[in-house]
Amino acid sequence: xxxxxxxxxxxxxxxxxxxxxxxxxxxxxxxxxxxxxxxxxxxxxxxxxxxxxxxxxxxxxxxxxxxxxxxxxxxxxxxxxxxxxxxxxxxxxxxxxxxxxxxxxxxxxxxxxxxxxxxxxxxxxxxxxxxxxxxxxxxxxxxxxxxxxxxxxxxxxxxxxxxxxxxxxxxxxxxxxxxxxxxxxxxxxxxxxxxxxxxxxxxxxxxxxxxxxxxxxxxxxxxxxxxxxxxxxxxxxxxxxxxxxxxxx
Amino acid sequence: xxxxxxxxxxxxxxxxxxxxxxxxxxxxxxxxxxxxxxxxxxxxxxxxxxxxxxxxxxxxxxxxxxxxxxxxxxxxxxxxxxxxxxxxxxxxxxxxxxxxxxxxxxxxxxxxxxxxxxxxxxxxxxxxxxxxxxxxxxxxxxxxxxxxxxxxxxxxxxxxxxxxxxxxxxxxxxxxxxxxxxxxxxxxxxxxxxxxxxxxxxxxxxxxxxxxxxxxxxxxxxxxxxxxxxxxxxxxxxxxxxxxxxxxx
Amino acid sequence: xxxxxxxxxxxxxxxxxxxxxxxxxxxxxxxxxxxxxxxxxxxxxxxxxxxxxxxxxxxxxxxxxxxxxxxxxxxxxxxxxxxxxxxxxxxxxxxxxxxxxxxxxxxxxxxxxxxxxxxxxxxxxxxxxxxxxxxxxxxxxxxxxxxxxxxxxxxxxxxxxxxxxxxxxxxxxxxxxxxxxxxxxxxxxxxxxxxxxxxxxxxxxxxxxxxxxxxxxxxxxxxxxxxxxxxxxxxxxxxxxxxxxxxxx
Numbered sequence: 001x002x003x004x005x006x007x008x009x010x011x012x013x014x015x016x017x018x019x020x021x022x023x024x025x026x027x028x029x030x031x032x033x034x035x036x037x038x039x040x041x042x043x044x045x046x047x048x049x050x051x052x053x054x055x056x057x058x059x060x061x062x063x064x065x066x067x068x069x070x071x072x073x074x075x076x077x078x079x080x081x082x083x084x085x086x087x088x089x090x091x092x093x094x095x096x097x098x099x100x101x102x103x104x105x106x107x108x109x110x111x112x113x114x115x116x117x118x119x120x121x122x123x124x125x126x127x128x129x130x131x132x133x134x135x136x137x138x139x140x141x142x143x144x145x146x147x148x149x150x151x152x153x154x155x156x157x158x159x160x161x162x163x164x165x166x167x168x169x170x171x172x173x174x175x176x177x178x179x180x181x182x183x184x185x186x187x188x189x190x191x192x193x194x195x196x197x198x199x200x201x202x203x204x205x206x207x208x209x210x211x212x213x214x215x216x217x218x219x220x221x222x223x224x225x226x227x228x229x230x231x232x233x234x235x236x237x238x239x240x241x242x243x244x245x246x247x248x249x
Numbered sequence: 250x251x252x253x254x255x256x257x258x259x260x261x262x263x264x265x266x267x268x269x270x271x272x273x274x275x276x277x278x279x280x281x282x283x284x285x286x287x288x289x290x291x292x293x294x295x296x297x298x299x300x301x302x303x304x305x306x307x308x309x310x311x312x313x314x315x316x317x318x319x320x321x322x323x324x325x326x327x328x329x330x331x332x333x334x335x336x337x338x339x340x341x342x343x344x345x346x347x348x349x350x351x352x353x354x355x356x357x358x359x360x361x362x363x364x365x366x367x368x369x370x371x372x373x374x375x376x377x378x379x380x381x382x383x384x385x386x387x388x389x390x391x392x393x394x395x396x397x398x399x400x401x402x403x404x405x406x407x408x409x410x411x412x413x414x415x416x417x418x419x420x421x422x423x424x425x426x427x428x429x430x431x432x433x434x435x436x437x438x439x440x441x442x443x444x445x446x447x448x449x450x451x452x453x454x455x456x457x458x459x460x461x462x463x464x465x466x467x468x469x470x471x472x473x474x475x476x477x478x479x480x481x482x483x484x485x486x487x488x489x490x491x492x493x494x495x496x497x498x
Numbered sequence: 499x500x501x502x503x504x505x506x507x508x509x510x511x512x513x514x515x516x517x518x519x520x521x522x523x524x525x526x527x528x529x530x531x532x533x534x535x536x537x538x539x540x541x542x543x544x545x546x547x548x549x550x551x552x553x554x555x556x557x558x559x560x561x562x563x564x565x566x567x568x569x570x571x572x573x574x575x576x577x578x579x580x581x582x583x584x585x586x587x588x589x590x591x592x593x594x595x596x597x598x599x600x601x602x603x604x605x606x607x608x609x610x611x612x613x614x615x616x617x618x619x620x621x622x623x624x625x626x627x628x629x630x631x632x633x634x635x636x637x638x639x640x641x642x643x644x645x646x647x648x649x650x651x652x653x654x655x656x657x658x659x660x661x662x663x664x665x666x667x668x669x670x671x672x673x674x675x676x677x678x679x680x681x682x683x684x685x686x687x688x689x690x691x692x693x694x695x696x697x698x699x700x701x702x703x704x705x706x707x708x709x710x711x712x713x714x715x716x717x718x719x720x721x722x723x724x725x726x727x728x729x730x731x732x733x734x735x736x737x738x739x740x741x742x743x744x745x746x747x
Binding site: 251252253255256261262264271272299300301302303352353361362363364365368369 | 510512513514533534535536537538540671672703704705706707710716717718719724728729
Binding site: 012014015016035036037038039040042173174205206207208209212218219220221226230231 | 500501502504505510511513520521548549550551552601602610611612613614617618
């Protein structure tokens with residue numbers, strides 16, 4: 001993918017991460033939504049594509065002066081929405097041909113492979129969008145506006161039996177467990193305790209609010225409730241993984 | 250290594266991968282052969298060097314306007330051959346001195362260490378080749394043409410007993426098992442089934458041609474037969490690792 | 499963090515590593531001391547910060563034309579000392595406000611989070627120091643010289659009972675075990691044998707001085723005694739991890 005990009009543009013390539021949870025569109029969309037708004041306007045290429053080769057088209061999403069390029073599986077929509085208070089624009093990229101094209105020189109994309117659209121479709125699109133300019137991306141052949149695209153939804157936490165039922169959205173590299181529960185729900189308890197799936201756990205402003213290797217609940221940099229261990233792994237201590245339920249009371 | 254490069258050149262550094270299988274020259278040569286031809290002409294630095302410190306010299310391989318810098322253990326030859334339909338040129342880099350030289354300022358390389366030639370020999374060579382220019386690399390002191398260099402050979406799959414005996418060349422980060430069997434051998438069976446080491450497995454154009462968590466055989470983006478699981482790990486499902494035999498019928 | 503940096507500067511970002519041992523300040527300081535002096539003068543941003551959110555301030559260390567930015571927990575001091583034969587200068591970065599500031603536009607830093615000072619404090623500082631210039635970093639508002647800062651000490655190996663008692667400082671990605679014992683202590687034994695925690699092990703100039711999968715002792719590129727296995731993992735073979743004692747005789 002970087003080779004194709006280098007053939008199409010001289011701009012600096014920035015590796016944001018190679019560590020998204022494999023094949024997990026929703027958790028990756030969550031991370032992108034946290035990360036992309038901190039960048040200045042740019043072309044962002046993101047590929048988490050368990051459905052590669054199913055005929056699903058590539059999309060480009062324009063929002064707030066940025067362009068996001070990737071698969072039409074919902075991945076790009078939450079970060080695009082976080083880039084603007086206005087509306088987002090979605091464009092579909094035509095893919096056609098007999099697969100004989102060189103990805104760096106053929107346009108619209110004519111994927112040589114059925115399993116590596118990152119190289120054959122998404123990187124060529126990102127390079128060309130960058131060179132055309134985000135404002136002019138719709139002047140590229142084969143790119144056209146669409147209102148029909150996939151969404152990904154983050155689950156909303158539920159109030160039930162005087163408590164909250166949330167879900168684990170993501171686990172970061174340190175093992176911190178990021179839930180879908182808004183931090184505002186526990187803000188009043190900072191300094192006190194709450195019950196997490198039956199166990200009483202201190203609520204602290206920061207990891208260091210408890211001793212090393214002690215569990216805590218905190219509000220992460222993303223604004224959501226996080227289950228953590230000071231200098232340890234929250235996922236191990238709380239025994240949860242992405243998609244699991246978490247009961248707070 | 251990047252520090253030395255930054256001392257010698259202002260050009261953009263692109264991280265291609267830090268994920269090659271450690272110490273495995275052949276699998277790394279396979280990956281380089283797949284990746285490097287997608288780049289525009291550049292200086293490529295690659296170090297997979299289980300024999301570091303044995304006195305083996307560094308080489309520079311020139312092919313198709315690119316230069317590849319690394320150890321003389323065969324690693325660079327398959328990607329170099331993939332860069333040109335003509336011939337490749339191999340140059341040997343003299344290494345000498347008492348080890349007191351600073352790698353950024355001493356030339357030819359005078360390695361301070363016996364165990365980190367990436368820093369002391371290969372990075373200084375790559376930086377200087379870049380600054381001299383690929384066309385002029387043989388004007389650098391201590392670099393001379395050679396016809397004596399190591400090759401690495403990829404095993405060829407064998408027709409035997411009405412079937413094919415192949416070998417696992419590499420496993421990618423998703424667990425897809427890449428064999429040495431050319432995709433042309435199974436192209437006629439796409440949509441049908443073949444036997445893999447005794448089990449009947451569907452042959453599909455793409456991972457999504459079977460249900461999630463189902464095994465399949467496909468032709469990868471590299472053109473070789475791949476053993477995979479849709480949204481899962483083929484290496485686990487087929488129970489194979491790099492170097493293992495695979496029987497197709 | 500990269501997003502914030504890209505908002506503040508157009509300079510090339512170089513990823514040195516994302517592989518430091520998590521939360522281990524001392525081992526990370528060791529690696530930084532090995533790596534940073536190979537770079538030309540630059541702004542280096544390093545975050546290993548088990549105490550994030552405890553109120554500890556950010557520091558900038560100026561040494562040899564470089565600036566190092568990170569937490570005041572000792573991490574930056576060994577690499578800074580390795581950059582100059584003169585003295586180092588340490589500056590404290592004021593952090594204040596109500597947490598409502600955008601990290602790219604607010605200065606001095608006003609962290610929006612208690613758990614991600616990399617994004618909210620260190621990256622904004624590194625970007626601004628780069629743009630101000632290392633020589634002028636003290637002209638930035640909120641940055642002031644200090645002589646009160648944390649140190650990290652590497653343990654010194656001990657001569658005891660006719661042998662040496664050292665400690666494992668770090669284990670590299672190949673499994674090579676890096677001790678605090680200076681290579682000079684074993685230089686006379688290269689080509690012979692020494693006892694490591696009771697077992698006789700060959701001392702060799704390079705990994706390839708023994709057969710593949712055989713253990714050896716060598717002097718690493720950092721100048722310290724290393725316990726290794728040719729083409730294998732020394733940490734497994736010697737059964738040691740960071741912080742463990744090693745007895746040499």
